[in-house]
Amino acid sequence: MLPEGIPTVTVTGRFLTPDGRALTGQIVWRAPALITFPDQDVIVGGPVAVPLDATGAFEVTLPATDAPGMNPSGWSYSVAEQFAGVTQNRVYQILLPAESPNVDIADLAPTDPSTPTYVAVRGDSAYEVAVAAGFVGTVEQWLASLVGPTGQQGVQGVPGAPGDDAYEVAVAGGFIGDRAAWLASLIGPKGATGATGQQGAPGTNGAPGVVQSVNGQSVAAVVLTAAHVHAVPDTAPGAPNGVAQLDATGKVPTAQLPASGGAVASVNGQTGTVVLAAADVGAATAGHTHTAAAVGALATTARGAANGVASLDASSRIPIAQLPTVTGRNMWNPQALGFQAWSCDPAHVANPTTVKAATVQRIYMSGINITEATQVNNVVIFARGWAGSTAVPAARFYAGIYNESGSRVATSGQVSSLPAAGQLSGTAAGALNNHIGAVPIALTAAITLQPGRYWAAFLLSAGSASDFYYMHVQNESPSAPANFFLGTTFQRAWCKDAQTSLPTTLAQSAGEVGLDPAIMALAMV
Structure with missing residues (x-):
């Protein structure tokens, strides 16, 4: 408006x-x-x-x-x-x-x-x-001058007799039919389309x-x-209140510059042809090198160094690598048992009453939280019964790591030989003889994981239904506690069936959460 x-x-x-x-x-x-x-x-x-x-x-x-x-x-x-x-x-x-x-x-x-x-x-x-x-x-x-006096009213004429309407005239002229037929008779046949007229001249x-x-x-x-x-x-x-013009050298003529405030009388107390030295202006001589300590500053090498100062990352925060360990004192953590990170502390898991064998061609996904840059080269699965590839030669395996978006960031490729579980030196007879313990699967190359959430992946791609028994959190149900989250969806335990290798991407929304979660870890060995 x-x-x-x-x-x-x-x-x-x-x-x-x-x-x-x-x-x-x-x-x-x-x-x-x-x-x-x-x-x-x-x-x-x-x-x-x-x-x-x-x-x-x-x-x-x-x-x-x-x-x-x-x-x-x-x-x-x-x-x-x-x-x-x-x-x-x-x-x-x-x-x-x-x-x-x-x-x-x-x-x-x-x-x-x-x-x-x-x-x-x-x-x-x-x-x-x-x-x-x-x-x-x-x-x-x-306007008032245009209004004349009111004239006398004239004599009213005699009303005329009503005339016949068109239909009545037509009937009187010989038309036979009712009023609707007479109206229809007034519509003639459609004429031919006329020729297109000549284009008019432009205005x-x-x-x-x-x-x-x-x-x-x-x-x-x-x-x-x-x-x-x-x-x-x-x-x-060049005109007053106008703009400056440039001479043939591309400079403003002297006549267009403001008047000088007066000639210089002296410089730092010197007259005549003045030449100033460093000492005249309180400066160091040429070639003199100042150190950080000389000017009361810290050297650039102190950033992020021991006994130095903390540096800030691109988001103006101190990198987690420069923070002290957040784990409480005298507590068990993955590093205390030879791992870099794990899906959960196995000591907090009740011992399952029923053994669970890995389903062939099912990818087991176990969530792992990385809080600082961490280098790993092995995916480790807790086995409850694996006698080794010598005893089970037909079994084939894959292991890998996926980031939170579902993209694969590391893989072992197909592995045809894995050592038996529980065979590390000093293992007690109960675990040694029953082949219970950590089974590491080497990645094709070491990878440094940046802070974020990841899944460790394990797949028995070929073999039989009783080849590999794994230690698990006994809760074969969508209500597994590992899938308790809020905010950005992250299922810590899920699987994907009918897979013969590790795909480059996996979507948790297309997976299954009704399984007994596998206990897995990452290691650098």
């Missing part, structure tokens, strides 16, 4: 086909590119496209073309009719003076094809003609697309000044 204070004119109209059907399309009103109204602190710009409604009618309210104080002034609207099915749409000019706040376009638009451009020009009003002819007084007084203001105004000027011969294009006049260089 335009601000108050800008006079407007509401234009209405309706467009129909010769047989009374509503035309479809729009009317585009174009004013100068930008119109400034200083008193209202607003700038108006852009064309206004007004669509015809279902009845072929439209209504639009626009600034008056004689609004006071606007810049530019003295312009008219360019009206472009864009109707479907009309072979030659028109473009013409219209003035919308404020003294006529409501107008119909049928009173303004041209109808003669030979004169397609029409500008509504206001003529003198009857009152102004009367004043020019000598009348003295206000508009009200002039004097040019076809649509021809320039209508330049920088707000809508005259035939446009003359632009420097101000029109926001440029500096060519008379400004």
